[in-house]
Amino acid sequence: xxxxxxxxxxxxxxxxxxxxxxxxxxxxxxxxxxxxxxxxxxxxxxxxxxxxxxxxxxxxxxxxxxxxxxxxxxxxxxxxxxxxxxxxxxxxxxxxxxxxxxxxxxxxxxxxxxxxxxxxxxxxxxxxxxxxxxxxxxxxxxxxxxxxxxxxxxxxxxxxxxxxxxxxxxxxxxxxxxxxxxxxxxxxxxxxxxxxxxxxxxxxxxxxxxxxxxxxxxxxxxxxxxxxxxxxxxxxxxxxxxx
Amino acid sequence: xxxxxxxxxxxxxxxxxxxxxxxxxxxxxxxxxxxxxxxxxxxxxxxxxxxxxxxxxxxxxxxxxxxxxxxxxxxxxxxxxxxxxxxxxxxxxxxxxxxxxxxxxxxxxxxxxxxxxxxxxxxxxxxxxxxxxxxxxxxxxxxxxxxxxxxxxxxxxxxxxxxxxxxxxxxxxxxxxxxxxxxxxxxxxxxxxxxxxxxxxxxxxxxxxxxxxxxxxxxxxxxxxxxxxxxxxxxxxxxxxxx
Numbered sequence: 001x002x003x004x005x006x007x008x009x010x011x012x013x014x015x016x017x018x019x020x021x022x023x024x025x026x027x028x029x030x031x032x033x034x035x036x037x038x039x040x041x042x043x044x045x046x047x048x049x050x051x052x053x054x055x056x057x058x059x060x061x062x063x064x065x066x067x068x069x070x071x072x073x074x075x076x077x078x079x080x081x082x083x084x085x086x087x088x089x090x091x092x093x094x095x096x097x098x099x100x101x102x103x104x105x106x107x108x109x110x111x112x113x114x115x116x117x118x119x120x121x122x123x124x125x126x127x128x129x130x131x132x133x134x135x136x137x138x139x140x141x142x143x144x145x146x147x148x149x150x151x152x153x154x155x156x157x158x159x160x161x162x163x164x165x166x167x168x169x170x171x172x173x174x175x176x177x178x179x180x181x182x183x184x185x186x187x188x189x190x191x192x193x194x195x196x197x198x199x200x201x202x203x204x205x206x207x208x209x210x211x212x213x214x215x216x217x218x219x220x221x222x223x224x225x226x227x228x229x230x231x232x233x234x235x236x237x238x239x240x241x242x243x
Numbered sequence: 244x245x246x247x248x249x250x251x252x253x254x255x256x257x258x259x260x261x262x263x264x265x266x267x268x269x270x271x272x273x274x275x276x277x278x279x280x281x282x283x284x285x286x287x288x289x290x291x292x293x294x295x296x297x298x299x300x301x302x303x304x305x306x307x308x309x310x311x312x313x314x315x316x317x318x319x320x321x322x323x324x325x326x327x328x329x330x331x332x333x334x335x336x337x338x339x340x341x342x343x344x345x346x347x348x349x350x351x352x353x354x355x356x357x358x359x360x361x362x363x364x365x366x367x368x369x370x371x372x373x374x375x376x377x378x379x380x381x382x383x384x385x386x387x388x389x390x391x392x393x394x395x396x397x398x399x400x401x402x403x404x405x406x407x408x409x410x411x412x413x414x415x416x417x418x419x420x421x422x423x424x425x426x427x428x429x430x431x432x433x434x435x436x437x438x439x440x441x442x443x444x445x446x447x448x449x450x451x452x453x454x455x456x457x458x459x460x461x462x463x464x465x466x467x468x469x470x471x472x473x474x475x476x477x478x479x480x481x482x483x484x485x486x
Contacts, residue, residue, distance in 0.1 A: 147390060147411060147414070151408065152406070153402070153406075157400055157408075157410065159396070163395065163396075163412070164412065165394065165400075165410035165411060165412040166410070166411040166412060167400065167408035167409070167410065167411070168390060168408060168409040168410070168411040168474065168475045169406070169407065169408040169409060169474040169475070170473065170474060171390070171455075171457075171473070171474060171475050171476060172455070172457035172472075172473045172474075172476060173473055192455050192476075193436065193453070193455060194453055194454050194455045197450070197453045198453070206449055206450075207440070207449075207450045207453075210436070210437055210440045210441070210450075211437050212414075212415070212435050212436060212437045214414075214415035229415075230413065230414070230415045230416055231411065231412040231413060231414060231415075232411045232412070232414050233414060233415060233435075
């Protein structure tokens with residue numbers, strides 16, 4: 001089972017204040033790229049795995065999805081998602097996606113934003129998604145990039161000339177990592193890109209898109225503090241087509 | 244055009260002394276993995292792009308390939324390749340794979356070991372390979388992993404507790420990098436994984452294998468100095484199937 005850190009009061013309060021929590025999809029710099037990887041939404045049956053506040057669920061319905069099921073472990077987040085949603089095509093389910101079962105061949109699109117790096121059992125999850133998506137359907141997901149989750153003590157270091165570098169270590173050692181992001185003791189599962197891709201393929205998907213998100217030139221101009229993001233990708237966006 | 248560093252006397256002398264230059268494929272720790280990604284060689288028409296001393300060309304012929312064409316920019320390397328080869332199924336061509344043209348639909352397997360990170364024009368090269376490989380054929384290649392080529396000043400740093408980390412910076416900035424590997428002024432082209440995969444796909448290949456090479460537990464036991472290789476992958480091995 002994944003850790004339910006989003007129902008930790010300290011974490012939830014901090015998370016609720018993040019730009020992406022306040023502004024939704026428009027507050028997530030990787031969203032335009034992730035959005036460009038999605039299939040046409042008209043008539044789509046969608047499942048959002050780790051739906052959080054339901055921003056994507058509502059976007060998908062507005063974009064024409066036939067049905068949208070949002071699943072999340074956090075009752076805190078789902079309470080706000082339900083309060084913010086008024087559309088009977090959208091339903092929410094409180095469940096741990098690390099163990100949840102899904103109906104077979106029931107979805108045209110499975111979507112997951114920044115949730116899979118919390119999963120303990122990725123192969124089981126991928127196989128479940130592979131059975132739930134119809135042939136020709138898509139699985140589009142984002143994760144924290146493995147070079148971001150790898151280090152034992154994630155940080156930048158500065159050399160004598162003032163140049164900053166990200167530290168990278170333990171990349172090939174797959175196991176949990178405990179960090180103090182927003183609250184102490186947040187547990188993530190580090191896996192290599194190799195593992196993400198091979199799990200996706202074994203679940204019956206062909207790789208379609210693979211994007212290591214970095215800010216554009218314009219985004220760096222608008223947000224100079226993002227320059228450091230060019231040193232190492234923070235997000236990895238992947239899509240697969242079910243064969 | 245790629246830099247012809249292999250015809251630099253100092254570089255060539257140093258390169259010739261490397262384990263993989265003396266022992267061939269058996270001296271390359273990533274070879275067993277790369278080998279496992281190859282199609283059956285019986286009757287295969289093979290092109291080896293950046294063939295060096297011809298170790299793979301000879302292996303392919305011994306494994307049953309019908310014809311093997313090895314291409315390399317370095318006359319130094321091809322001279323030794325020709326001297327070590329006695330098999331009329333194998334031919335060598337001195338050419339820069341950055342600009343070389345290949346016959347269309349003439350090969351069942353294109354192979355390239357640790358050469359593509361020298362190429363200036365990757366999209367042109369990939370498109371050339373895409374036209375040269377028949378439908379159903381394969382392109383199997385290894386490169387230095389982009390986290391290895393990215394840093395402005397590649398090195399490990401040690402924290403106060405003695406823990407070593409690789410430095411990672413400039414990952415998303417694609418351009419040449421000049422390092423002092425074996426000789427001063429070796430020019431490599433850094434590209435993200437995103438670029439390698441999208442170029443491969445645009446050339447008509449579906450991603451088949453994606454392996455960030457790391458030593459196995461047994462290899463670390465046999466070669467304790469490789470422990471540090473677990474901190475960041477040095478090699479990336481990729482195969483695509485021509486659709």
